[in-house]
Amino acid sequence: MQRLMIADGSDVVRKVGKRILSELGFVVVEAASAQEAVSRCRAEIPGLLIVDAALEGALDLIAQVRAMPNGKGVRIFYCVIEADLKKMMVGKRAGADDFLLKPFDRKILTSVFAGLAQAA
Structure with a gap:
């Protein structure tokens, strides 16, 4: 199963996203901050990463993930x-x-990620 991380400061967004994406077959990991996301990525890099633009340090998170091995x-x-x-x-x-537009729902996440779950 493909590993996916949701980095978002909102507990609700992470929980809803995790529930929907888990049903699509992803192993979903949550991070409430950019620092937590970087730490979790260092431990095990995900295949997919959803980063909330409003998360403090979001752009640094993306740059740091890109600089990691793999x-x-x-x-x-x-x-x-x-x-x-x-x-x-x-x-x-x-x-x-x-890009993903917020707020997302089951229909949006399914249309974007269903094919990616099968491709893994």
């Missing part, structure tokens, strides 16, 4: 509240591969 292989989703092109480009420059 960090280039992590598919990173930068989670933004609105399709703000400037914020999305900053995330892209930091190393994000793709």
